[in-house]
Amino acid sequence: MRVRFLAAAAVALSLCFSTPSFAQARKDFKVCWTIYAGWMPWGYAKTQGIMSKWAKKYGINVDVVQLNDYIESINQYTAGKFDGCAMTNMDALTIPATGGVDSTALIVSDYSNGNDGVLIKGTGKKVADLKGQSVNLVELSVSHYLLARALESAGMSERDIKTVNTSDADISGAFATSAVHNAVTWNPMLADLKAKPNVSEVFDSSRIPGEIMDMMVVNTKTLHDNPALGKALTGAWFEMMQTMHTASPGSDAALTSMAKASGTDLAGYKAQLSTTALFYTPQQALDFATSPNMPKIMTRVAQFSFDHGLLGKGAANAGAVGMAFDNDVVVGSKGNLKLRFDPTYVRMAAQGKL
Template identity: 85%
Template sequence: MRRAAPAVDNRPCEVNLMRKLRLFAVAALLCVLSLSAATPSFAAGRKDFKVCWTIYAGWMPWGYAKTQGIVSKWAKKYGITVDVVQLNDYIESINQYTAGKFDGCAMTNMDALTIPATGGVDTTALIVSDYSNGNDGVLIKGNGKKLTDLKGQSINLVELSVSHYLLARGLETVGMSERDIKVVNTSDADISAAFATPSVHNAVTWNPMLAQLKAQPNVTEVFDSSRIPGEIMDMMAVNTKTLQDNPALGKALTGAWFEMMQLMHSDSADSRAALTSMAKASGTDLAGYKAQLSTTALFYTPQQALDFATSPNLPKIMTRVAQFSFDHGLLGQGAADAGAVGMAFDKGVVIGSKGNVKLRFDPAYVRMAAEGKL
């Protein structure tokens, strides 16, 4: 909900621990000042690092990799230690990363752009780990059966979140726009209760709430994120300067992540034990967790992740995300256009301001993994 940069948004937001909230909010000025104070922590030659994550199907592997010693094994290989810290509040995790309290943080592509990058913190998408492939959806309760039935209607969703983005993209596919509907800002904690009331007929939300709501009688899902593949992506983002000065961090995190992916994707007792443990940690059972993973397009191999990170489609996606962010005031009052924050991609491709590149999709470490060089 950031309207200007630097700025502080004091609007309260609640976090459902079953899923990252995916809101746009940050105390940018405070974060930049804190980052300045924390500058010595980014020096080269460091041995100790911290990254953070929050509960979400696609990020549960970080917690399991920590408890099973996989992260520490890879960190030891490169002569460092990496503490993987679970936080309970998604937005707070990004704010703490932006303030320099963590070297990396699990976040979405949109939040990486509109929070740390827009706040002036040069950030690298070390691993784009997955994208939503049905985890987010638009629901109509009652007689509506298609997106065009939303015209003139109110829709409950978390405003300025990826739910908002998904709705905007869906409307676009049927020749409509946000002018044709009315958004009713509703916290993720309240969306299920609101949808249960007689006065609320339309909602946009994510799993596990999405699965629960669309299973109810007379509810139709009229659009979901599988219709915009790759646009709502999840990543482990790290401070660019820290990564440049300490490549061991990038190697350790990347190695640990893809060891976890190999474990999860294998048909073995160890894999089932890992999935069961992650399901329990996320508050569901094995069947429930597998259902969430079925709508999460995880890149199980380094090559799959590399293909996505080097695709010419990625800059196009981020151009669209930047335009949505600019249109909704998320790039700050001083932003002249959607290119105010520059973004860098594979093979030297840059979109937006070349003099203000603050978000980098650098596949170097994933390429190392794909080539067996970690």
């Protein structure tokens, strides 16, 4: 499972590529990913030759590389060592985009639909019971964002509680002690903790559908100069989605392989997928990416990021980093446009043009 941090500080790096006066097509590309239920298809697409097949169709080579550390994968992408990287919408904004790397969300592949939750010891508890309490979580992470949204739903704010920074590796152990009564975490830790006796899950990500997204993000200039990369990645991804979603021996084999690669069994992997709202068809992904809610969601994410100092010391407001959406909608600074939700290639897939 990936560690889904919102970086406390963006990587202080400039984009590490030359800027020639003409578009220069390339043949070889690398993208990276880390272990997480919604990203396992990238690994399977590589091992089964699906990625190679689509790359060959467009006359290029695409290496899909698994890394062991989520934040390090984004840092390496930001440093120019990879042409694309699987990451959340928040991390795309607060790490590469804030760090000056113009990035494009090529595929918004899913959103958390219960993978993240707020827990309180005791039965029949409510969010309001957190008032005046300490809450253990990975600070400045998706868990922190979820907690802020949970408090908001109860007419509260972070001023009403105290957060205790606890790593994802330590959250289960901490919650098992008598000193810790409240926690926010994600699967698979969430499933284990909420299954224990006398524990209430008072809020989860299904209450804020679409706000915690998973995406394949690529370098905007690289994509502009090499549309074959966008076509190959998108084609391979949706072939994987079709394989996973079609009841067949091939689907069972794929899911079993992905389960093993992620360190669980088939039942465990299916349980994780049940709270991951994957877009199994290009049209589903397109409808989500072009929804008028997308700019609204990202505006909220940007405000949270600004409030917590994640847009850099020089950020004057939540719009410091510009974001572009379908139909030429721009939120934030047009002069510092660094994150683009461009559905061009998903639209091509939906229209059968890949």
